[in-house]
Amino acid sequence: METLFYIAAAVTILATLRVITHVHAVHALLYLVVALIALSLIFYLLGAQFAAALEIIIYGGAIMVLFIFVVMLLGPLAVEQERTWFSLSAWIGPSILALVLLGEVGYLIASGDHPTMAVAEPRQKAISIALYGPYIIGVELASMLLLPGLIGAYHLGRRLSSEARSC
Amino acid sequence: MLSTPALVLAIILFALGLIGLLSRRNILYMLLSLEIMLNAAALAFIAGGARWGQVDGEIMFLFILTLAAAEVSVALGIVLQLSHRFRTLDADAFCEMRG
Numbered sequence: 001m002e003t004l005f006y007i008a009a010a011v012t013i014l015a016t017l018r019v020i021t022h023v024h025a026v027h028a029l030l031y032l033v034v035a036l037i038a039l040s041l042i043f044y045l046l047g048a049q050f051a052a053a054l055e056i057i058i059y060g061g062a063i064m065v066l067f068i069f070v071v072m073l074l075g076p077l078a079v080e081q082e083r084t085w086f087s088l089s090a091w092i093g094p095s096i097l098a099l100v101l102l103g104e105v106g107y108l109i110a111s112g113d114h115p116t117m118a119v120a121e122p123r124q125k126a127i128s129i130a131l132y133g134p135y136i137i138g139v140e141l142a143s144m145l146l147l148p149g150l151i152g153a154y155h156l157g158r159r160l161s162s163e164a165r166s167c
Numbered sequence: 168m169l170s171t172p173a174l175v176l177a178i179i180l181f182a183l184g185l186i187g188l189l190s191r192r193n194i195l196y197m198l199l200s201l202e203i204m205l206n207a208a209a210l211a212f213i214a215g216g217a218r219w220g221q222v223d224g225e226i227m228f229l230f231i232l233t234l235a236a237a238e239v240s241v242a243l244g245i246v247l248q249l250s251h252r253f254r255t256l257d258a259d260a261f262c263e264m265r266g
Contacts, residue, residue, distance in 0.1 A: 013180070013183070019187070020199075035206075042173065042210065043213050046169055046170070048216065048217065051228045054232060058232055059202075066239060070246060074256070145233060145237050153244045156248055
């Protein structure tokens, strides 16, 4: 358990270092996705399965896809630029780090001892009860945050398209 | 217990994000560094929740996730606007306010 944690922590730190030192935006995003997946494995090892699943689905899935879309929108998609994206050096580093994580997950499944698994079900229940009990004001505040976020993103994106049409 | 090394990892990740935020001038990388720092804060909350056996850490993680989603959607819209108007992503080029 501790060894798995330290390996995942090393993967997270290495990937984060590559994120902040890389010059290619798409490569940095690949490394950031690997860092987020390693972080979700750490969440699982800490006993927070729900947070681990949300980290992969929302952070690694939705938010990173949003970033990648914006990077694609920003730069002109020249053919030679795409060719550099799919070169060997672009994906070999993230692949090695992801393979390390895959080996860890395989070891976790094969070893069969899931000390955090046994307490999972009442924990989810406790999270739900606490979320809609004492933390209900936080849920309301989150909804009040998400609605201006939606309107703001719509507004910023809409003016861009109308200006692009006019000029 | 894994919570102490997890807190150390959170500190390291937060420092890396802060270094990236201060050293990079590309506004997209500054956003990525913000994401790293938010993740470090979330990891600190999860580690605290695991240490005390309470669910409050995971609930704070949910709120951080909501905050990150709202922040990213607005900030990426601003990035698109800036790149559309200034034709660059350099943060030092956006100096119209003479700050």
